Amino acid sequence: MRPYFVYFLSVLLLAQIWLAPPASAETGSQPNDMKKTFADRKDLFDKVSALTGIPWYYLAAVDQYERAMGLAKKRPAAGKLVSIHFTELQWVGVLNPDHADTNVASIRLFQGLGRDGSGDGIADRSNDLDVLYSMAELLLQYGTHDEDMRIGLWEYYQNTRSVDRIEQFAKIYARFDTLDLHEHTFVMPLKSEYTYRSTWGASRGWGGYRIHEGTDIFADYGVPVRSATCGVIEEMGWNPYGGWRIGIRDLNSVYHYYAHLSGFNKELKEGDVMKPGQVIGWVGSSGYGKPGTSGKFPPHLHYGLYRDNGLTDWSFDPYPHLKKWEREERRRGKK
Template identity: 60%
Template structure:
């Protein structure tokens, strides 16, 4: 997570640090045994290596969120949303780094956890961490504030959120104050909305963007050149189909953008729970039931194949009707496109297989 104290660290001088160290040494903070700030019930901690499957891990995560919700009054899906955002933007571990045993992916830097002026950046004493204005709290009841303990991390997040209130707007403000990043605040609110709506963590189902059949054709066109509007590459796959063919959502997600784009014409953008942005362009029109902020499911109609784009709003017919489908991944600061063709083939084949199995049953 981004530092809550970024500006403070920049402004503070070494003189303040020295004064704090002297004060800390003289007062014997490590011997203080004051109670935790809010006195809320504690939550048990678990290890990810205690479970044999991803389903079990997901169930354990949700149980942890619900326990923390019961302890703090913060809805479970808000903890889930923060954790999901952290895990979707996490950098790949180095090959020689040990595998994490934590259930959650929320990481807090030592300067934030222990306090920017704390001389012990590995501090786990709740009292001294609190003295130095650190983020860390003891949520497991073991007397330590451990940044590698899921219960402690979630309780610390809860402590931050509770300072702002319990409404949805308060939650948005608290997230902004933590990350100081509008993109992060938007994503976490989107994830919270999805988790709250479906009531579960597993939102992994997908669908092919067009109805299965022999009326469409596509191949990998990733990276081919485009000249209209300036030199650029093709960031997606073109699925050629008859004008007006149904276009479907490929995922569980939330409609993030809808409207005209001079390149993509009438287009819709949908954000899924893995922080991937699904881009559907050159549409002939939209399903009237789909608006920005709405939640969609795999296979749901969102619009129809067209030939809009390459000009001002309403421009049509500069190319054959087709669906341009692109997919982008958010890494916190930037969002980058990747080739959707392998996923499209995977979703198409999986859907064909499901249809065959359904016919066998009947």
């Protein structure tokens, strides 16, 4: 049995959740709408975290991973604050004859994952609070430390890639203590001289026939290269094709690939959390050979985007995104 003061805290927190006004749906139509949605979601994570002891940023990271996978599979969770998804049988229990069961006692009996987080006495798979509380209770079985979280996430997803992504997201959220982290900047300072056009899908011959999986941005040696997004440095070092390159994973599970650099920002290392506009290196012409090879082509940045679908990364055209981020940054600079 819990100590009385813990029980009392739980009752107070549940009362706060039950009596709070309903959160708005995520429309994405206006910046103010998004800011309110981020605040509503953060409040939800904070309350369930205080109730269960699971750090809020892990709950947010699991939710964001599910959100990112929904985007990759073209199944966005429109109108919901929580994107975590349990299947019908996961929720009620595989052997439960009632696949629409909402009774917490019978769901527990059949080892289902559904729990009541909203205080209405039922475990509703369409209720954001019930879903989030159920995930927290699942992870709580393994503990609240980082290694406990990793074990719990592995038991649920059975996929090391999923666990890695969630840990990366949790690291970003813990660093900034907010969900509002989706602003982008252009990959070079707007005041520098550069030029680019759409080159994704063009043929390449060095190292065998292949398509060009990125956009080439031509600029002079030494022009700063900046992180376009919040993210975690996943790879950093030499690649025979890309030369000195760095890869950053963002909160949509998109991998940002920066290649042919002349060098790195020496303050950075793999695992570091980045913010938009932070300098990661400088334009060069490295690559197409053994470490240190340079000058086989004009100086430029090769910038690629790869979306994670849960099993692998696949390339998509970065050009429209670069143009969009360039316009957005120019507008911000005029305010």
